[in-house]
Each structure stands twice: as structure tokens, then as C-alpha cells.
Amino acid sequence: MLPSPILGDTRSADLAGNIDYDFGKLKVKPNLILTTALRAKKLDDVVRAYIAAHSGCVVLDLGCGLGARMFRCDPPPGVDWYDIDFPEVVHLRDKCLPSRSHLVGADLTSSDWLTAIPGDRPAMIVAEGLLPFMPGNSFQAMTRALAGHFPSGELAFNGYTRFAAWAMKYHPTIKALGIKAAQGFDNPHEPALGGREAVPACSVVTTRTSSSRRPTTCPTKLGQPFTRWSLRKLVAYLRKVHGRVILIES
Numbered sequence: 001m002l003p004s005p006i007l008g009d010t011r012s013a014d015l016a017g018n019i020d021y022d023f024g025k026l027k028v029k030p031n032l033i034l035t036t037a038l039r040a041k042k043l044d045d046v047v048r049a050y051i052a053a054h055s056g057c058v059v060l061d062l063g064c065g066l067g068a069r070m071f072r073c074d075p076p077p078g079v080d081w082y083d084i085d086f087p088e089v090v091h092l093r094d095k096c097l098p099s100r101s102h103l104v105g106a107d108l109t110s111s112d113w114l115t116a117i118p119g120d121r122p123a124m125i126v127a128e129g130l131l132p133f134m135p136g137n138s139f140q141a142m143t144r145a146l147a148g149h150f151p152s153g154e155l156a157f158n159g160y161t162r163f164a165a166w167a168m169k170y171h172p173t174i175k176a177l178g179i180k181a182a183q184g185f186d187n188p189h190e191p192a193l194g195g196r197e198a199v200p201a202c203s204v205v206t207t208r209t210s211s212s213r214r215p216t217t218c219p220t221k222l223g224q225p226f227t228r229w230s231l232r233k234l235v236a237y238l239r240k241v242h243g244r245v246i247l248i249e250s
Contacts, residue, residue: 006037007044011068015096027172039158040069043126046156047073050124057122057153060084060146061101062108063130066093070101082117084108109138111145123153131157132168132179139183140190160184 016023047059047069056078061069064083075081080102083093087105094103106113108130125146131139146155160168165184168174 006034006041007072009068009072011071011097012066015066015068026176032173040067040128043128043156043158044069044072046154047124047126050154051075051079054122054124055079057124058082058118058150060117060123060125062125062127062142063133064093065089066096067128068097069126069128070099071097080118080121084113108142109134111142114145114149117149119149120151123150125153125155127155127157129158131159131183132165132174134183161186 051057051059051073055076057080059070059073059075059079059081061067061081061083062085064085066089070081070083081100082102082104083090083099084104084106085093086107090103090105102116104113104116123146134142143155146153160183162184169179
């Protein structure tokens with residue numbers, strides 16, 4: 001491990017090393033590894049801060065996969081942590097990453113799984129890398145269901161502009177994963193909207209980047225002809241939106 005690692009997640013490193021799979025097929029570039037680690041750290045920091053302020057809360061890690069966020073955040077005993085993903089993923093997780101978290105096997109495009117989650121406590125909900133896998137308006141529908149289930153809470157996730165979502169299908173790693181289309185939005189308030197009305201109880205939407213905590217949207221240059229973009233500027237922009245983390249507070 002590096003002397004000053006971004007995550008210091010030796011558990012995930014050991015797990016990846018024990019999986020019999022050629023990760024070279026994903027064609028992951030060093031920059032993507034770096035920005036993904038920075039994104040995970042941002043979300044970890046949001047979770048830790050919320051737990052520190054709400055000692056009896058619940059934490060939902062949506063689309064958890066084989067991620068080790070609970071181990072990195074190490075919540076105190078009074079916090080109930082729920083790792084949620086497809087049943088087959090949760091089954092594999094139970095074998096590979098046994099922990100004290102509650103495992104919920106579910107299809108997140110349906111709201112039936114929420115009956116297994118207590119709705120009388122504040123909630124910290126994190127959805128890292130989930131948006132590209134949610135078809136149509138299912139992410140907005142899920143946001144509304146979550147807001148209606150809990151008395152208060154925060155939802156933190158990484159978002160993409162419409163252009164970044166469109167361009168994502170040409171990325172070698174995304175193509176290797178079989179994702180053909182992803183959702184995107186240029187207005188950071190859009191995830192909190194369900195049709196014409198805002199999600200109940202949602203009051204603030206902020207976009208956090210490495211350099212600013214002010215809400216950011218698609219840069220004005222994106223409205224100009226694509227041919228006027230230099231490759232350097234395009235790459236710099238895609239790097240920026242890849243690391244964008246959006247926090248919805250209620």
C-alpha cells in the first residue's frame with residue numbers, strides 16, 4: 001500500500017486479489033482509478049459526518065456490490081447499516097465480506113424493499129455509481145419513495161451531466177460492463193424533482209467538487225458546437241464531472 005493512500009482500503013485490495021477474474025478486460029486507466037477513489041472518499045466523509053451528528057441513524061448503501069464502505073466508516077453500535085443490492089449480489093457479499101450490516105436483496109427500481117427498513121429514524125443514504133444502472137425515471141421515483149419513508153435524512157450520490165451520461169457509452173470500461181445508456185441532468189436540483197413537484201421534505205441540493213462546495217451545472221461551453229472543444233478541455237471536463245458528488249438534504 002502507498003505511504004499516504006486515499007482510502008487505505010486493504011480489505012477491498014485483498015478481495016480483488018482473491019477474485020479469479022482478469023480485471024484488465026475493463027481497461028481501467030490510472031486516472032479513473034484515482035478519481036473513483038477520491039469520489040469514494042468524499043462519500044465516506046459525508047457518511048461519517050452524518051453519523052457523528054445522528055448517533056441513532058440508519059445508513060443505506062444502495063447498490064453496495066462488494067464495496068467496503070461500512071468497514072471504512074466503522075459506524076458505532078447504535079447505527080444500523082443496510083447494504084442493499086440484487087439478491088445474487090447480496091448472497092455473494094455475505095460470503096466474501098461478512099459483517100454486522102443488514103443485507104437486503106432487492107431490485108431498486110421497485111419500492112417494496114423499503115418495508116424491511118425502519119422508517120422512524122433519520123437516514124444517511126449513499127448511492128455511489130448507481131445512477132447509470134437506473135433506467136428511465138426510476139432514480140427519481142426511488143428518491144421520492146425514500147423521502148416519504150424517512151422523517152429526515154441525506155442522500156449523497158455522484159451525478160453526471162446529460163452530455164457526460166451520453167458520452168459514457170463510449171468509455172471502454174463502461175462498454176465492458178455492458179451499460180448502453182445512463183441518466184444525466186444539467187440542473188443539480190433535478191434528482192429532487194418528481195414530475196412537477198419537488199420530492200417531499202427535500203430543501204437543499206448542493207454539488208460538491210474538490211475545489212468548491214457551490215452548486216455547479218453544465219459549463220456554458222457545452223452549448224457550443226462540439227468541434228470547438230479541444231481534446232484537452234473535453235478530458236478536463238469529463239474528469240471534473242466524474243468526481244462530482246451531489247448531496248440532497250431533508
